Amino acid sequence: MIINHPLLGPRDASEFVYLGDASLINRPDPDAQNAAELFHTYSYERANPAGEHRELWYHEQGDRSWLVVTRNTLTHAITEVEMARDVALKQGRDR
Amino acid sequence: MTQSNRIKGGLIDRSQQLGFTFNGKPMQGHPGDTLASALLANGQRLVGRSFKYHRPRGIFTAGSEEPNALVQLRTGAHQEPNTRATTSELFDGLTAISQNHRGPLEFDLMAVTGLLSPFLSAGFYYKTFMWPKAFWEKIYEPVIRMSAGLGSLSKLDDPDIYDKGFLHCDILIIGAGPTGLEAALTAGRSGARVIIADEDFVIGGRLNAETCEIADGPGADWARHATTELASMDNVRVMPRTTVYGAYDHGVYGALERCTDHLGDSSGKPRQVLWRIYAKRSILCAGATERPIAFGNNDRPGVMLAGAVRTYVNRFGVAPGRTVAIFTNNDDGWRTASDLAAKGVDISAIIDSRNQDAPTQIADARVVMGGRVVDTSGRKGLTSVTLANGEKVTADCLAVSGGWSPNVHLTCHQRGRPIWRDDIAAFVPGADLPDGMIVAGAANGTLTLAAGLADGRDKATELVKGLGFTASKTPAIVAQDEPADLSAFWHVAASRKPAWLDLQNDVTVKDIKQAHAEGFRSVEHLKRYTTLGMATDQGKTANIPALAIMADISGKTIPETGTTIFRPPYTPVPIGALAGRARGSGFRPVRHTPSHKWAEANGATFVETGNWLRAQWYARDGEKGWRDSVDREVTMTRASVGICDVTTLGKIDIQGRDAAEFLNHIYTNAFLKLPVGKVRYGLMLREDGVAYDDGTTARLGENHFVMTTTTANAVLVFRRMEFARQCLWPGLDVHMISVTDGWAQFAVAGPNARKLIQKVVDCDVSNDAFPFMACAQTTAFNTTPARLFRISFSGELAYEIAVPARYGNAMMGALMQAGKEFDAVPYGTEALGVMRIEKGHAAGNELNGQTTATNLGLGGFVSAKKDCIGKVLSQRPEMMRDDAIRLVGFKPVDHSKQLIAGAHFITRGDAANMANDQGWMSSVTYSPTLGHSIGLGFIKRGHERMGEVVTATSPARGGDVQVEITSPHFYDPEGGRQRG
Known part of the structure; x- marks a missing residue:
């Protein structure tokens, strides 16, 4: 597979390490009333779609960017590649 | 001969x-x-x-x-x-x-199995060798192993070299027959970067095997001229002897180039190169494969595909027989007759299954239209063929043509499904082609010459335009389409003798019928039950006729019956080529510690820890085994001073205004208020609350920290921290870099460590100026930049000193020189391990992915005042049970007994079973300091059971030992030595 890195252009997938569902960005609020429940869902429950999947890839043999790659799990077609940091900031994550 | x-x-x-x-x-x-x-x-x-x-x-x-x-x-x-x-x-x-x-x-002595063929039909393994059960191991399996299988391996190391390489192009053309060559010329002339690859060693494909003409000359000459022109273009790479064996995601192709297989001696050059080709577009011009017709005893030597007969006659100047008969269902078979006649080879008969007029006249050849071959004769080679009317026709070669099947293999590698075309009775590529691929020529069902050339030219023109190049305006070349009428015909039903479909796996028409009768009706089941289409040829000549027969039996059409799709590789790829240089010591790089040369010169025995090669111990003359050396290293370190290279621990340099806050998220314990010039132990959890890694982190400046991780987790911790930085807390101002390889680091431990270190560094290391857990940036020997940490893994008064890695080997020598007056010893990983168990530090055996901070006795390190990764789930009730296992020490009641790691604890008197399991021993060692075996382990409520004697049982490795539960800190539990 080839991942079109937003900063570095097309790179072979072998340069990357795969993590999984991009929902891992959405770490719950540890102070929430039901934090234990939220963290349980966050840690253990993932969608496993046959089709479009937003997932995290780490450019370990490259610039060490974490990317959010939108990939079709049936065809491997990649339709979007974003910097995970930008995605996280957009989703309101901060410090 | x-x-x-x-x-x-x-x-x-x-x-x-x-x-x-x-x-x-x-x-x-x-x-x-x-x-x-x-x-x-x-x-x-x-x-x-x-x-x-x-x-x-x-x-x-x-x-x-x-x-x-x-x-x-x-x-x-x-x-x-x-x-x-x-x-x-x-x-x-x-x-x-x-x-x-x-x-x-x-x-062949095994030919007798042919007589047993009625018992060896489809599924015979499953049926025959079921009983008696006891026969399997001693009789059936050895006999099957002896009789089955093809060639044998030398069982010696492969002496050849294999390489891997990467290529990039605009257009990859797979196959260099007429279509591929014309496509390559068109694309090459436009200026696009082109790679054209062909499995053959002569470029031209069927042009070299046929007598067709292009541009008023022999097709083979045109192919040669085209190859010359392509080779002269800087933007074109012509790759003969190269099989593109797989089409992978996003325009990546696997190709095997056989570089020196055709030479008696490779002269040290790579035998084969495995290429990964990145192509923006590709044109599959893989041609077509002729298929046979099934009839009785159609497997005798001398029975050959008609196109192959032409290849031998036209390309190689060889007559596969003196008297050749032809059995065909199409016009193409007739070309064999005309080519043979032109070379003066006798043709005894042309048997055409079609009920129509002969398409051409061949002088002296007997023609049987609507004919059938029902049987053949000749024990070790064909002598005659028998027609449906019982007549025997003399022939030592029978050329068979059942039509041509497009080589659609690569179009299936990304789940593409071929579709059936009735007019050519063959599957052609379907709609779902791999990224960027189009198919031209015979591979696409365009089976005739002029049409194939035009298809190659048109498709290449379309592609180069799409890529922004201007297509060249060379006029189209002149060629003729050959007659190609065909009437599907797969199997001579009148044959009573076994009719082979898959010659490699000995699958006959009868096997297909039997599989169908037994209910194996899906094509995939058929394949697995009969072994049709398996092994080295993957049924290239067998699959389609077998499918046609399956369709016939089940009363369905071929497309209704389905087709098996193809996976890579197109042809077998040697394991050696897939391995490339990654074999032996090249399989995995070895990392040397900075003091490796010094260690080698000083008698170190090395051990692999991950990729690292570390000194395990340093044997001295007169020592009888590793225990002598390790005991001495421990004793001398505890008595005076010892030095150990600890560079392999992961080191991460962390900087930024929010570095301290970031560490608060990563570690369970607080780092915000760690003073500059101090080091703190830190514990990391996984988000599920299980202990993950530990180490020390030094604050070198307000916004500058250096973290150490365990050797094993150095890469993984860094990866997780990048995730936390970019994805979880992207608003923090923090940056980091791995400096594991940047700094050589040495532990200097023992009562004389201070005296030694004071000789080396240029700062005051008195206990007041540089107390336990202090750190400083200083210089060594007045010149070399150094970092000094007062941390102890051994429990002794100890320092770790780091210098830039390039000074590491010299530093080891200099430290030993400075320590000479104290009788300093170098120590290896074994002594390091002994001392950490004596001191009761957890290591990989304890942080094994199953244990929590509570289990490790580190519950107090999980700060109640702040969040960190893993904190929420670490507070789940089950993770904090009162009767949870706790890390404690164990010593044998009888000091002469040796403890066993992995032993499980049972309350004395209880049966040794899972229900009574209390925990397990995680680390053991002989303690030269205490003079007996000691261990660390986990046992339920261990911290409340000091002094209790339990049974450590290890039924598989030496029975029971009675052990007393103690503090894990066997050595200096008050810590006076490391603080002194």
Whole structure:
């Protein structure tokens, strides 16, 4: 597979390490009333779609960017590649 | 033997003779021959025995689809089994032997299995060898192993070199027949970067095998001129002997180039190169494969595909027989007749299954329209064929044509499904092609010459325009379409004798019928039950006829019956090529510590820890074994001072205004208020609350920290921290870099460590100025930048000193020199381990992915005042049970007993079973300091059971030992030594 890195252009997938569902960005609020429940869902429950999947890839043999790659799990077609940091900031994550 | 079947013509160099042997028999051939063509030239028709029935078999094709002619090539370590004689280029001195027979090829002792064939039909393994059960291991399996299988391995190391390479292009053209060449010329002239690859060693595909004309000259000449023109273009790479074997995601292709297989001696050059080709677009011009017709005893040596007969006659100047008969269902078979006639080879009969007029006249040849071959004769080679009316026709070669199947294989590699075309009775590529691929020519069902050339040109023009190039305006070349009428015909139903479909796996029409009768009706089941289409040829000639017969039996059409789709590789790829240089010591890089040379020079024994090679101990003269050395290193360190290279621990440099806050998220304990110049132990959890890694982090400046991780987790911790930085807390101002390889680090431990260190560094290291857990940036020997940390893994007064890695080897020597007056010893990983168990530090055995902070006795390190990764889930009730296992120490009641790691704890008197399991021993060592064996382990409520004696049981490794529960801190539990 080839991942079109937003900063570095097309790179072979072998340069990357795969993590999984991009929902891992959405770490719950540890102070929430039901934090234990939220963290349980966050840690253990993932969608496993046959089709479009937003997932995290780490450019370990490259610039060490974490990317959010939108990939079709049936065809491997990649339709979007974003910097995970930008995605996280957009989703309101901060410090 | 002379080349009795050599005839005039062909693309071989008759000026040179090449000598080779087959089963020890010397033979002759010419450059340009394959082993198969040379064997035929020498009159050798019998070349092997079949897989199951050990039937005599001959050369069936002239290409990579060959099911029969598999030989063992070369000798000794270079020996290579299952090599297709039809694709092996002849070289001087080649040695080949036939496979799959016991005793000589002509009198195979296993041929008796042929008589047992009624019992060896589809699924016979599953049925026959079921009973009696006891027979399996001693009788059935050895017999099957002996009789099955093809060639054999040398069992010696492969002496050849294999390489891997990467190529990029605009357009990859797969196959260099007429369509591929015309596409490559079109694309190349436009200026696009083109790679054209072909599995053959002569470019041109069928043009070299046929007598067709292009631009008023022989097709083979046109192919040669086209190749010359392509080779002259800087933007084109022509790759003969290169099989594109797989189409992968996003325009990535796998290709195997056979660089020196055609030479007697590779002269140290790589034998094969495995290429990964990145192509923006590709054109599959892989051509088509001829398929046989099934009839009685159609597997005898001498029965050959009609197109292969033409290849041998036209390209190699070899007559596969003296008297040839032809059995065809299409016009193409007739070309064989005209080509043979032109070369003066006798044709005894042309049998055409179609009920129509003969398409052409061939002088002197008997023509049987609407004819059928029902049987053949000849024990080790064909002598005659029998027609439906019982008439026997003399022939030592029968050319069979059942039509051509497009080579759609690569179009299926990304789940594409071929579609059926009735007019050519074949599957053609479907709509779901791999990224960027289009298909042209015969591979796309365009089976005739002029149409194929035009298709190649048009498709290439379309592609180059799409890529922004201007297509060249060279006029179209002149060629004729050959007649190609065909009427589907798969199987002579009137045959009573076994009719073979898959020659390599000995699958007959009867097997297909039986599989169907037994309910194996899906194509995928059929394949697995009968083994049809398996092994080295993957059923290239067998699949479609078998499918047609399956359709016929089930009363469905072929497209309704389905087709098996293809996976890579197109043809077999040697494991050696896939491994490339990654074998032996090249399999995985070895990392040397900075003081490796010093350690080598000073008698170190090394151990692999991950990729690292670390000094395990340093033996001295007179020591009888590793225990002597390790005990001495521990004792001398505890008595005076010892030095150990600890560079392998992960080191991460963390900087930024929010670095401290970031560490608060990563570690369970607080780092915000760690003063500059201080080090703190830190514990990390996984988000599920389980302990993950530990280490120390030093604050070198307000916004500057250096973290250490365990050796094993150095890469993983860094990866997680990048995730936390970029994805979880992207608003923090923090940056980091791995400096594991940047700094050489040494532990200097023991009561004299301060005296030694004071000689080395240029700062005050008195206990007041530089107390336990202090750190500083300083210099060593007045010049070398150094970092000094007062941390202790051994429990002794200890320091770790880091210098830039390039000074590491010198530093080790300098530290030893400075320590000479204290009798300093170097110590290895064993002594390091002994001292950490004596001190009760957790390591990998304890942080094993199952234990929590509570289990480790580190519950207090999980700060109640702040969040960190893993904190929320670490507070779940089950993770904090009162009766949870706790890390404690164990010592044998009888000090002479040795403890065993992995032993489980049972309350004394209880039965040793899972229900009574109390925990396990995680680390053990002999403690030279205490004079007996000690261990660390986890036991329920361990911290409340000090002094209790329990049974440590290890039934598999030496029985029970009574052990007393103690503090894990066997050595200096108050910590006076490390603080002193």
